[in-house]
Amino acid sequence: MSILFRQLTICGVGLIGGSLALTARKHRLVERIVGLGRTQSNLDIAMARGLIDFATRDAEEAAQGADLLMLATPVMTFPATLSAMVPYLSPNAVVTDVGSVKSWVVQQLEPLLKPAMSFVGVHPVAGKEVTGAAAAEEGLFVNRRVIVTPSALSSAEALEKIETLWRATGAQVEQMPPASHDAILARASHLPQIVSSALACALADEMVEGRWAAGFGAGGLRDTTRIAASSPEMWRDICLSNSEALTSALRLYREWFARFEDAVAASDERALNELFARGRRMRERTE
Amino acid sequence: MSILFRQLTICGVGLIGGSLALTARKHRLVERIVGLGRTQSNLDIAMARGLIDFATRDAEEAAQGADLLMLATPVMTFPATLSAMVPYLSPNAVVTDVGSVKSWVVQQLEPLLKPAMSFVGVHPVAGKEVTGAAAAEEGLFVNRRVIVTPSALSSAEALEKIETLWRATGAQVEQMPPASHDAILARASHLPQIVSSALACALADEMVEGRWAAGFGAGGLRDTTRIAASSPEMWRDICLSNSEALTSALRLYREWFARFEDAVAASDERALNELFARGRRMRERTE
Secondary structure, three states, rough: OOOOOEEEEEEEHHHHHHHHHHHHOOOOOOOEEEEEEEOHHHHHHHOOOOOOOOEOOHHHHOOOOEEEEEEEEOHHHHHHHHHHHHOOOOOOOEEEOOOOOOOHHHHHHHHHOOOOOOEEEEEEOOOOOOOOOOOHHHHHOOEEEEEEEEOOOOOHHHHHHHHHHHOOOOOOOEEEOOOHHHHHHHHHHHHHHHHHHHHHHOOOOOOEEEEHHHHHOOOOOOOHHHHHOOOOOHHHHHHHHHHHHHHHHHHHHHHHHHHHHHHOOOHHHHHHHHHHHHHHHHHHHHH | OOEEEEEEEEEEOOOHHHHHHHHHHHOOOOEEEEOOOOOHHHHHHHHOOOOOEEEEEHHHHHOOOOOOEEOOOOOHHHHHHHHHHHHHHHOOEEEOOOOOOOOOHHHHHHOOOOOEEEEEEEEEOOOOOOOOHHHHOOOOOOEEEEEEEOOOOHHHHHHHHHHHHOOOOOOOEEEEOHHHHHHHHHEEEEHHHHHHHHHHHHHOOOOOOOEEHHHHHHHHHHHHHHHHHHHHHHHHHHHOOOOOHHHHHHHHHHHHHHHHHHHHHOOOOOHHHHHHHHHHHHHHHHH
């Protein structure tokens, strides 16, 4: 593979941005990588691990000369970050992101670009509950889905380069419209997060005769609440920026949960059998 | 340790019953172990692995001479099984169980005992999604909670012997009333199961523009639905036999889920922050 970009600037050198940097460097797909961050300690780790060539906490300095800008911070920060950086980017820069919602991002960011710039929205479906440059690893995206969501300002050339970059990670790259992405991920990712966080909330302070009920949970409770440990800020932003699709997904869940409630209240043996069996079939299909 | 019982008869030589048998044998706490089962193939595995000395599918034959009867099948089968066996047990036999609900079991089983017999309800909190004699392992209960629920027909001697047996597995043995057990486990175990199964049900057939949404899930969806693969029959029985406590637990969850729904619908940044942060705190407390 040949060089795709002269300078990649990553805003937020964390798990996703840092892991992508490792691949870009290994395959020499970019000449130089600049990291923009809020905290010096994370940037120091990124430098020490060789994820980036240059670290700065100054948006203007980070933007200088970049022909690829990758936004990898919580999505609600994207508009302000891009506004601050766009005057200093290379005139025909490609702007991309790795956010978990896409329609909102496209709507917010495309109006900020200069005429010769392109935008390509990307969502690598490879979250973990760990964060930061220390967690970055080269194999993170192998066989994972990376969804590219072409929009009005996605030039054919920019799309091609961004897909080449992501394919180099070993991911399965596929395209779909931003709205389809958001409807799918509301169900497959954002809904499970709220289901898990709501369970953790319900049990957080729940005492039964002086005993903390959650202390009696075994593997089932542990697995079901594992992702409740994820970053509140990240999930707040996803909820705010994908509220419409997420509202439908929450309604869908509430309806199924209500069927369980009704079956338990009525001691409906047949309905309980069917519900638990349906749940098991879904699991068998994912394995 | 010395011998506690001459003959332990286990109804259902699966993960729990089989694992307990391994400990009882290792420490020579019982002289002889008889396994009663529905399927010959599982009994063959139990014999081949040395979990039991004698296997039968006949309740009368299994009951003959037993001074300890352990019920380790789905809880709704307990009354019929015990009725069939009680005439053939040793006159002062101890009957125990390993069911996940306790009040219902005590109410159903104690009236079936003969005058000199004792009952001691036990719940080893050590479930797994694997089942059968093949899954039994000696270390299964190490550092796990084993809850003993003394009831009217729990003689002091029977309680002492049953607790000695379970302490030998390396478990933390503790006592509480049957109703307290059921309220706690409704929250810590039965609720997470329904939360998980309802999510799996909601996504089982959910398509977005020709794509199966759940196919785009990552680790979060996988963890959150893992226990949805559990036995429908077992969970149906738990719901039927603990419906009152479970109904309260489901209501508690529905209220917290509704707060997330309201916060998403209203794009309430502050409420979302607080909810996700509360969920994270619960996780930190369990680790």
